[in-house]
Amino acid sequence: MLDLLTKIAKSGQKYGEILVSLSSAKETSVTYEQNEFNSSSTGYSDLLKIKAVKGRKFGFAVTTDVSKWEDCLKTAVKMMKISPELPSEIQLSVPTKNKKIEHFDKRIDQLNCEKMDAYAVSALNLALDKKLDVPNVGVTSATETLSFANSNQQSYSYSKSLLSFFMECVHGESSGSEGHVFTKIFDTQKYAKDAIEMCIESENMRPIKTMKADLVLDYFGFSNLVSNILMPSFYADRIQNKRSFLTGKLGKKIFSKNLTITDNGMLNDGLFSMPFDAEGTPTQKTVLVENGTVKNFLYDNYSALINKTKSTGNCMDIGRTPCIGATNFCIKPGDLTKEEMLESVKLGVFSKYIMGGHTVNEITGDISVGLSNAWLVEKGKIGCPVKQAMVSFNFFDALKQVSEISRKIRQESNVAAPLVKFKDIQFIS
Amino acid sequence: MDISQKIRKAASQTEYIDVRTLSSDSEEILVENGNLSSLRKEFGFKYGVRAFYKGAWGFSHANDIKKFDSVLRDAIKLAKLNATKVKEEFRLADYPTQKANIKFKGRDPTSVGLEPKLKKIIEISKLLNKKEIENRTVGAAFAKHENSFFNSAGSETTETRYAYNFRSTVVGKKSGQIFRAFERFGKTLGYQDFEKINSRKTAELIHQRLLSNFKSKQAPAGRLPIVIDPRLCGVFFHEAVGHACEADAILEKSSVLAGKLGNRIAPESITLIDTPNIEEENGYYHFDSEGIPSAETVLIKNGILNNFLQSRETASKMHMAPTGNGRAESPEHMPCPRMSNTVLRAGTHSFEEALVGIKLGVYAKGSSGGVVEPTNGNFLFNAQEAFLIQNGKITKPLRDVSFGGNILEVLSKIEIVCKDSQRTFMGGVCGKKGQHVPVGEFCPHIKISEAMVGGDTNA
Numbered sequence: 028m029l030d031l032l033t034k035i036a037k038s039g040q041k042y043g044e045i046l047v048s049l050s051s052a053k054e055t056s057v058t059y060e061q062n063e064f065n066s067s068s069t070g071y072s073d074l075l076k077i078k079a080v081k082g083r084k085f086g087f088a089v090t091t092d093v094s095k096w097e098d099c100l101k102t103a104v105k106m107m108k109i110s111p112e113l114p115s116e117i118q119l120s121v122p123t124k125n126k127k128i129e130h131f132d133k134r135i136d137q138l139n140c141e142k143m144d145a146y147a148v149s150a151l152n153l154a155l156d157k158k159l160d161v162p163n164v165g166v167t168s169a170t171e172t173l174s175f176a177n178s179n180q181q182s183y184s185y186s187k188s189l190l191s192f193f194m195e196c197v198h199g200e201s202s203g204s205e206g207h208v209f210t211k212i213f214d215t216q217k218y219a220k221d222a223i224e225m226c227i228e229s230e231n232m233r234p235i236k237t238m239k240a241d242l243v244l245d246y247f248g249f250s251n252l253v254s255n256i257l258m259p260s261f262y263a264d265r266i267q268n269k270r271s272f273l274t275g276k277l278g279k280k281i282f283s284k285n286l287t288i289t290d291n292g293m294l295n296d297g298l299f300s301m302p303f304d305a306e307g308t309p310t311q312k313t314v315l316v317e318n319g320t321v322k323n324f325l326y327d328n329y330s331a332l333i334n335k336t337k338s339t340g341n342c343m344d345i346g347r348t349p350c351i352g353a354t355n356f357c358i359k360p361g362d363l364t365k366e367e368m369l370e371s372v373k374l375g376v377f378s379k380y381i382m383g384g385h386t387v388n389e390i391t392g393d394i395s396v397g398l399s400n401a402w403l404v405e406k407g408k409i410g411c412p413v414k415q416a417m418v419s420f421n422f423f424d425a426l427k428q429v430s431e432i433s434r435k436i437r438q439e440s441n442v443a444a445p446l447v448k449f450k451d452i453q454f455i456s
Numbered sequence: 457m458d459i460s461q462k463i464r465k466a467a468s469q470t471e472y473i474d475v476r477t478l479s480s481d482s483e484e485i486l487v488e489n490g491n492l493s494s495l496r497k498e499f500g501f502k503y504g505v506r507a508f509y510k511g512a513w514g515f516s517h518a519n520d521i522k523k524f525d526s527v528l529r530d531a532i533k534l535a536k537l538n539a540t541k542v543k544e545e546f547r548l549a550d551y552p553t554q555k556a557n558i559k560f561k562g563r564d565p566t567s568v569g570l571e572p573k574l575k576k577i578i579e580i581s582k583l584l585n586k587k588e589i590e591n592r593t594v595g596a597a598f599a600k601h602e603n604s605f606f607n608s609a610g611s612e613t614t615e616t617r618y619a620y621n622f623r624s625t626v627v628g629k630k631s632g633q634i635f636r637a638f639e640r641f642g643k644t645l646g647y648q649d650f651e652k653i654n655s656r657k658t659a660e661l662i663h664q665r666l667l668s669n670f671k672s673k674q675a676p677a678g679r680l681p682i683v684i685d686p687r688l689c690g691v692f693f694h695e696a697v698g699h700a701c702e703a704d705a706i707l708e709k710s711s712v713l714a715g716k717l718g719n720r721i722a723p724e725s726i727t728l729i730d731t732p733n734i735e736e737e738n739g740y741y742h743f744d745s746e747g748i749p750s751a752e753t754v755l756i757k758n759g760i761l762n763n764f765l766q767s768r769e770t771a772s773k774m775h776m777a778p779t780g781n782g783r784a785e786s787p788e789h790m791p792c793p794r795m796s797n798t799v800l801r802a803g804t805h806s807f808e809e810a811l812v813g814i815k816l817g818v819y820a821k822g823s824s825g826g827v828v829e830p831t832n833g834n835f836l837f838n839a840q841e842a843f844l845i846q847n848g849k850i851t852k853p854l855r856d857v858s859f860g861g862n863i864l865e866v867l868s869k870i871e872i873v874c875k876d877s878q879r880t881f882m883g884g885v886c887g888k889k890g891q892h893v894p895v896g897e898f899c900p901h902i903k904i905s906e907a908m909v910g911g912d913t914n915a
Contacts, residue, residue: 060704060707060708061707061708061709061710063542063543063544064512064538064541064542064543065513066512066513066514066515066538066790067514067515067534067537067538068514068515068516068517068534068790069515069516069517069530069534070504070516070517070518070788071517071518071519071520071523072502072517072518072519072788073519073520085492085495086495087494087495087496087497088496088497088498088499089496089497089498089499089500090498090499090500091500091501091502091519092500092501092519092520095499098499099499102497102499103497106495106496106497106570109569109570109571109574110492110495110574111491111492111574111578113491113492114491140534140537140538141537144541160709162705162708162709162710162831163708163710195710195831197709197710197831200832201832202829202831202832237677237678264488268488268489268591269590269591269627270590270591270593270627272634346494346496347486347493347494347496348492348493348494349493382827382829382834382835382836382860383825383826383827383836383837383838383858383860385825385827386824386825386826386827386836386837386838386858387838388636388856390627390634390636391633391634391635391636391856393855393856394856395836395838395856395857395858395910396836396858396910397827397834397835397836397860399829399834415834415860415861415862415908417836417858417860417908417910418910419677419858419910453677455677455678455908455909455910456908
């Protein structure tokens with residue numbers, strides 16, 4: 028496929044500079060619903076993307092039909108010709124090498140419906156043995172080959188595999204869910220057991236009173252807020268367009284000294300590790316916050332040129348200019364266990380999940396979200412599961428005072444995060 | 457390629473086969489602070505094949521039509537393999553054959569060049585270039601989707617859908633604080649409707665919304681009476697009630713409404729309907745993804761739970777009629793019960809009557825998103841704008857108001873349904889099981905005597 032992409036990039040050179048990428052993917056999934064088999068499926072998809080660039084103008088076209096690459100190229104060029112000029116030139120990445128990243132597991136590629144069915148059935152049986160119902164358990168395997176070429180003769184191709192597992196259990200009013208995504212085969216039963224345990228421990232929920240107290244957020248709850256509010260604040264285009272809380276805060280200590288954040292596209296076993304970003308720039312480890320001080324932002328080629336700096340390898344899609352995203356957004360772990368963090372809570376709530384993370388105000392950091400799978404904590408002990416509580420606070424203010432961070436981190440998306448404790452949070456019930 | 461002939465030939469190996477194809481053409485324009493951020497055109501073809509055998513589905517999909525024969529074989533093979541895992545067989549109930557070729561009204565938006573669309577977006581962006589606005593994004597998307605459906609019973613339908621949506625967000629700073637305002641709308645109409653957008657009025661609406669937000673204060677928190685506008689009302693009934701009425705959630709017992717058909721779940725003033733038959737609303741269609749014609753489904757009738765939203769599979773299992781709600785985002789996804797347009801029947805009260813008697817409460821308008829857990833009935837929504845109600849009058853603007861609670865509890869507390877039903881044209885999409893479908897709403901203002909409002913307990 029690289030030969031084809033190089034050919035496309037060469038064909039378009041008479042019009043301007045060309046970037047072309049091709050994603051070829053295969054996906055297989057098995058789902059069980061309401062304790063019974065529901066469906067299995069296989070699918071194949073191709074996506075060819077072509078960007079035409081000339082000076083400060085660009086156009087972009089996408090097609091699912093690779094054989095229509097000439098139409099796709101013509102469309103991208105046509106759009107480039109009518110597009111208004113950007114304030115700055117659009118630069119292409121130059122030929123550069125980067126270390127290899129191993130995140131293709133042949134065992135995942137070889138998984139078929141029968142094998143994946145066995146994972147789902149084992150998980151289901153664990154729940155049924157405990158007399159729980161399972162509205163949903165699913166296993167999905169995916170493999171993808173990504174290829175890229177540009178007119179500067181930068182090109183690369185790599186393959187990636189992903190296995191994902193999810194299970195939800197219910198018993199009466201209580202429910203528990205867990206899931207995991209990884210680039211290598213993993214033990215799905217561990218996550219099934221965690222979902223079961225959560226469901227059992229969520230029985231007999233009781234409302235709490237409206238109060239101000241501590242909030243200990245588990246990975247999913249915390250990473251939900253990080254990915255919706257904190258992470259996009261570091262994108263250079265948002266800084267440049269004054270659409271970020273961090274505008275004007277480079278070099279300033281605005282977070283707790285316990286907070287250190289990096290974006291690392293080369294992270295070992297990172298879910299979003301990749302040797303090159305979408306426009307062919309090598310990825311890297313970028314320190315964004317060090318002991319509470321804002322050190323850097325995430326750039327693609329276009330935004331980097333505006334700030335007279337270098338791309339950090341964070342272009343996520345050649346379709347937009349700029350188009351910045353995080354790779355593996357890592358919050359540095361602390362030194363406490365979950366038990367130690369809960370021990371110091373006189374009155375508070377430990378919550379696994381939040382509801383409504385996508386509705387928050389990412390610019391101000393103000394949030395009002397619901398808690399799900401949450402437990403009251405009193406004098407260091409986990410008590411009854413909580414029914415229908417909401418929390419309202421400002422996430423950036425909360426990050427200024429965070430003092431307790433767990434030593435264990437987890438990654439299920441592009442956020443790798445620990446548990447954190449926030450003090451003096453408004454609970455509404 | 458004669459798809460119908462191929463699947464009729466293969467049908468002897470299974471009980472039923474259907475094929476969905478999608479030829480799509482779409483465009484996106486996005487301008488940020490007057491500079492082009494995205495100018496994108498996407499075209500392509502996808503197809504998905506389902507085979508049904510002894511109570512089990514096999515499903516396979518691809519882009520390349522040259523692979524059709526192997527995709528069809530995969531689907532049949534999977535169906536037969538899956539049939540060995542099914543505990544309880546069910547028969548897919550018959551449905552009359554459908555033949556149709558329908559085109560939505562108006563001019564195909566993708567047949568019009570990008571220049572006039574870009575011109576309008578840039579014009580609105582320029583009108584939003586005000587000193588108090590630090591960041592402005594203005595964008596629009598246009599689509600033509602030609603959805604075709606074939607099944608082994610002989611149905612052949614094609615539905616060509618035109619749609620556009622508009623989005624704009626502005627951010628401003630006042631007294632060191634950041635505020636934002638946004639507007640979005642979308643219609644299943646041709647280009648001639650987008651052309652009619654008044655750039656000046658649209659920009660002015662967004663600007664005024666931001667200026668109002670500059671004066672906004674933190675909302676009071678706690679259990680308060682709340683009046684919600686038609687847009688937020690639509691989102692509430694969609695999220696909090698509609699999802700719980702989807703038959704797959706009922707069968708999975710993951711809906712708080714499971715086992716409650718025929719029970720009173722809301723006051724008598726509440727009649728809730730799902731209908732794709734509202735032309736121009738985002739959830740408008742003629743056939744669902746299973747080739748079933750669209751139909752109006754009364755979910756709640758005078759407060760009594762009356763019906764569920766069905767796909768062919770759930771209808772067969774529940775021995776009920778399909779309702780034309782078996783929808784899928786694309787041929788790469790399996791259909792399942794989904795909403796279309798959510799309609800709350802208008803009541804008899806005026807908006808002013810809804811405010812009477814409220815000493816301290818909130819008036820919430822529009823939506824910036826919401827989430828619901830159908831298993832336990834808990835929900836949470838964020839309003840686009842909100843105002844304090846004091847002694848029956850709308851007073852100060854409030855910011856970042858969210859309201860939540862439990863579906864059944866909040867339904868029982870609906871005191872007033874107003875008579876001012878409005879089409880919302882929010883151009884929204886609904887996400888479920890990893891896929892998104894376009895949906896719409898048509899609702900009036902309502903008053904809820906008490907709901908959880910997120911804010912500051914000291915406000």
